Amino acid sequence: MSERELELAERYAELRLQCALQRRVVATEVANVGARFVSIDRFAIMARSAVLQPRVLLAGIVALMAFGRVRAFGTIGRAFLLLTAARRLWRVAKLL
Numbered sequence: 851m852s853e854r855e856l857e858l859a860e861r862y863a864e865l866r867l868q869c870a871l872q873r874r875v876v877a878t879e880v881a882n883v884g885a886r887f888v889s890i891d892r893f894a895i896m897a898r899s900a901v902l903q904p905r906v907l908l909a910g911i912v913a914l915m916a917f918g919r920v921r922a923f924g925t926i927g928r929a930f931l932l933l934t935a936a937r938r939l940w941r942v943a944k945l946l
Contacts, residue, residue, distance in 0.1 A: 900906060
């Protein structure tokens, strides 16, 4: 082999070693990130299974309607009252 071929073979071997080391570092980091998310995944699975039960959904809706002072419900309630008042006013205007 020529001197140039030996240089290229050495460079190729160095690059392969460098790639192997980088793959190992990346694999370690991915494993660390995955380990951090294990508890979050468990919590999400438990919350999802609990929330999707019909009794829990119904209890949440009832609690929102009974105790919630959410703007959306307030706005919907006011709109419903205004619509009802407008209908009554329209009926009275038709009678006159």
